[in-house]
Amino acid sequence: xxxxxxxxxxxxxxxxxxxxxxxxxxxxxxxxxxxxxxxxxxxxxxxxxxxxxxxxxxxxxxxxxxxxxxxxxxxxxxxxxxxxxxxxxxxxxxxxxxxxxxxxxxxxxxxxxxxxxxxxxxxxxxxxxxxxxxxxxxxxxxxxxxxxxxxxxxxxxxxxxxxxxxxxxxxxxxxxxxxxxxxxxxxxxxxxxxxxxxxxxxxxxxxxxxxxxxxxxxxxxxxxxxxxxxxxxxxxxxxxxxxxxxxxxxxx
Numbered sequence: 416x417x418x419x420x421x422x423x424x425x426x427x428x429x430x431x432x433x434x435x436x437x438x439x440x441x442x443x444x445x446x447x448x449x450x451x452x453x454x455x456x457x458x459x460x461x462x463x464x465x466x467x468x469x470x471x472x473x474x475x476x477x478x479x480x481x482x483x484x485x486x487x488x489x490x491x492x493x494x495x496x497x498x499x500x501x502x503x504x505x506x507x508x509x510x511x512x513x514x515x516x517x518x519x520x521x522x523x524x525x526x527x528x529x530x531x532x533x534x535x536x537x538x539x540x541x542x543x544x545x546x547x548x549x550x551x552x553x554x555x556x557x558x559x560x561x562x563x564x565x566x567x568x569x570x571x572x573x574x575x576x577x578x579x580x581x582x583x584x585x586x587x588x589x590x591x592x593x594x595x596x597x598x599x600x601x602x603x604x605x606x607x608x609x610x611x612x613x614x615x616x617x618x619x620x621x622x623x624x625x626x627x628x629x630x631x632x633x634x635x636x637x638x639x640x641x642x643x644x645x646x647x648x649x650x651x652x653x654x655x656x657x658x659x660x661x662x663x664x665x666x667x
Contacts, residue, residue, distance in 0.1 A: 429632055431630055
């Protein structure tokens with residue numbers, strides 16, 4: 416890579432770190448940036464997945480206290496998310512470059528839509544948590560986690576919204592505790608998919624490591640901007656960027 420490309424990759428990582436810290440949707444910045452470098456779609460997707468993983472780890476670590484009392488759920492959710500993440504990664508490599516490349520505009524558009532309805536999903540879950548409904552056994556978490564984490568292993572943008580919505584259908588709990596579960600299964604599915612990708616030769620390690628450093632710096636900086644930036648405005652900007660990018664890729 417040239418020095419200008421190094422700057423682009425690091426800058427995209429910083430921007431994604433800030434966005435993820437404040438509003439979510441950083442993949443809508445990092446994935447297109449890797450495509451702009453000329454990386455094949457599969458390689459850009461795999462490299463991006465490696466680059467954003469530290470963010471899941473940090474967020475999950477921050478919510479450890481909210482996982483107390485959820486050990487039984489985790490006993491079901493962790494193996495399911497690990498297997499599903501691996502399956503999603505295998506499907507990505509098995510389907511090949513041409514198939515995935517055709518799906519990229521749809522995935523980017525879907526991620527932008529999911530980011531746009533994130534607050535609606537959260538409000539729906541909060542209303543549901545306050546309503547009387549049938550409590551299902553914790554074992555039911557396996558099904559939604561399996562579905563959502565397969566997508567997370569395959570592509571992943573907007574997966575957090577999907578995971579939160581689906582586990583909210585079967586678990587009766589507060590938003591904070593559901594979000595803690597979401598972070599753990601997101602981390603596990605990304606980890607197993609990433610380990611699988613390490614043996615496929617699709618990872619661009621210089622870009623991945625540089626983007627990881629940028630994401631970490633952006634996350635730390637974003638945390639300090641929490642009082643100065645309106646997350647809703649930032650999210651809307653990211654949604655617009657995602658829609659525009661999807662249209663560009665559709666035209667291409």
